Amino acid sequence: MRHLLSLESLPKPDIETILASAAAMKRSRGQPGPLPLAGQIWALLFSKSSTRTRVSFEVGIRELGGNAMFLNAADMQLGRGEPVKDTARVLGRMIHGAIIRTYAQRDVEEFAHFSGIPTINALTDEEHPCQIISDIFTFQERRGPVAGKTVVFLGDGACNVATSWIWAAEKLGFELRIAAPAQFQPDKKLLSRLTKRITCTEDVNAAVEDADLLYTDVWVSMGKESEANDRLAILAPYQLNAAVVSRAKRNALVMHCLPAYRGKEITEDVFEANADTIFAQAENRLHVQKAILAWAVQ
């Protein structure tokens, strides 16, 4: 039994196992195969909106032989103040695994500790590990090993998606450059926990030079809506547009975890020119989620 709580805490061999298993899951989809979740009931306990993560996990659980139960946290006693550790001890006696999307990273960790069942982080304010494993899978499908390549993240360098990219770079041996305004640079305490150097800059042009992958995410993450006006103004120079793409390698991939806000973090033309990659990223969430579930129950 294993938890996936963050990329920071996920060892490199486990990331590699999940990536290899996702490729096998993708190849064999629809054919008879092992059902590692047979007889199991998994809950998705979500406090924030979701399309891709929810659907890919619900479908993935069923394809692996299990049953999925979606629980909107606001409808539970959690929403009226029941502690996470009590909710965890109740659910741990009834179900076989939990997939949690919430605000505080410590809530997912506390749930894992008290429930005694495999617990997967489906996005917190700090990390989005399932997304970035899937993004690396997509990159490698199209461009080969990510090790030795240059990945550039543009935009909110302090958001959950950027943080999971930082931990992926620490573990998988690619160069990561974060181009973000001073207010949205990665947290210094987080950077002090790294053993490898990543580049953090306010200079978009310098960051994207010769990049193999250009990546962006929304400027207003869930829970940050009250800061929307300031964020849109401050982050405007960090848009992923045709001028930025022209500075990267000619065959650079453009990726976005979705949902995308055209005219904000990415332009309509750049999005549509790269839609095939971006929607492959979305599809690959399913194959990678299945690999994570199979890994978690080992």
Ligand code: CP
């Ligand atoms: N990328 C992603 O996690 O999408 P959802 O918010 O729709 O799950």
Ligand code: NVA
């Ligand atoms: N950083 C975004 C990711 C959405 C999938 C958010 O937290 O809203």
